[in-house]
Amino acid sequence: MNCFHFGEPAKQLFGAYHAAHPSRDRREGLVLCNPIGQEYMRAHRAILELANRLSGCGFHVLRFDYFATGDSHGASIDGSISQWTGDIAAAVEELRDYAGISRISLAGMRLGATLAAIAAENLAIEKLALWDVVINGKQYLSEVIDMHDAWLKDLLHRPPPEIRHSENLQVLGFPFSASFCREIEQIDLMQRHNPSAKKTLIINNTNPSEIDALRKHFENNGALCQAEMITGARVWRKESGYSSVLMPNEALNTIVEWLQKDDK
């Protein structure tokens, strides 16, 4: 693995490149798109493991941090959906140049999957793997705000209101600006009609009817789409009874196997 910064000088992005296993090199690349905020903190290990497994199977993999997240430049408050979809395009270009390959696919988790689907509309992407994708931004925003409120309620030493509230909305340790919230609220994958990729995988462990509707929607837009329900912990959130789960193996195996399927 090689870690570096890339992208425009004023907005450098952190990247971690996992070279394809030399004897299994498929001459194909994968850009992994992280979830955001606390979900990214919790999912970091699973995403690293996905990168390791894919590179072991012969893919060239690039993990990266969007601007204003992780080790990339920018303060957390400066994140935006338009910036991040642009960052995915920059990461795709970086991987093409770095590994000298042309065929690139995207895999994303949660909001990262949503960003991948949106970014792919303007990129030549082979395959798109969506792991518990956020379909509706309004619903997502209300869900993460509820999670933050539930966390606050659960504190034994509840901070006074003047400490709990801030100029910007805060969600489990991360600030969401008003403009960022407006951008999230506008997201609705069911209302987008540009095909994202030739082939799409949707995996989810909560709502079968939701992913089935998304599958049909992608198929109506001309993509070949497979949707699968999986079991196990949602690694991006703290779930009761799953504290000892280290790796979401079923999800990782499903993605790796699907990406390896021969196109011919």
Add this chain to the structure above:
Amino acid sequence: MNEKVWHFGTNKSLVGVVADPPADKVDPNKPAIILLNSGLLHRVGPSRLHVQLARKMAADGFITFRFDFSGIGDSPRRRDELSFDESSILEARVAMDFISSKRDVKKFVLSGICSGADAAFFTACEDSRIAGIVPIDLFTQFSKGYMIESYKKRLFSTRGWSNILTGKSDIFKMLKQVPANLKAVKITPETADEPGDTSQTLSAERWVEGFHILNKNGVKLCLIYSAGSPAFYNYRQHFEKPLQSLNPENQTRVHHMDSADHGFTLLFHQAQLITLIAEWMRFYFS
């Protein structure tokens, strides 16, 4: 913003990011700061706190390096038999060697939350290049205060009661264990769960001894405790009195951040923590 990613250590297996001060603020007399992993979180720290802190400290003229210990974040596991307690000290020292080889730095300040605090503390006991440490929520052993706090937390949490109502709670099992746990304040090598887990076998006396070593070596201490961490009660029970005898005015400061949780989740607490550390660094090292 001036940051660079590095691979360093044996086989260049450790990954870190150095934040450099602006050219007009570079001062070789200032110590560099090294931020150690908090538990299993990768080097950006809880809610990206280490990134914020590194950038603030670099802006104030301190070279600041955040990196991943082996087996955490982007640094792969070690292939030898060293325990984490041993390898974390070794790797913190390797990080200091590395920064000294790349920048004109001779002294260091180490900081970390939780297990990162423990690593900072014990590395400072062994390495004379360390001029100061900022351990946050240092030391969690089962003092009585710790036990009471931890039970109180579970008994009064809404999640705890919701688990009771849904049949998921282990609260009755937990209550049965209270008397035994309150007695088991001191864990000895004989009673530790895992033979290799030295963190469980260390007595409070060993920690006090560490404080004496740091005091003797002139290491400055900025101990920070969050209200959400039972570590504070360990501090009160085990260290408060010994520390009072260690000339605390000159060398040791203790801060209790009322209402902050262990992960400094609220933006207010993140800003408060960064200000506290920045002021302490400025006071002792500028």
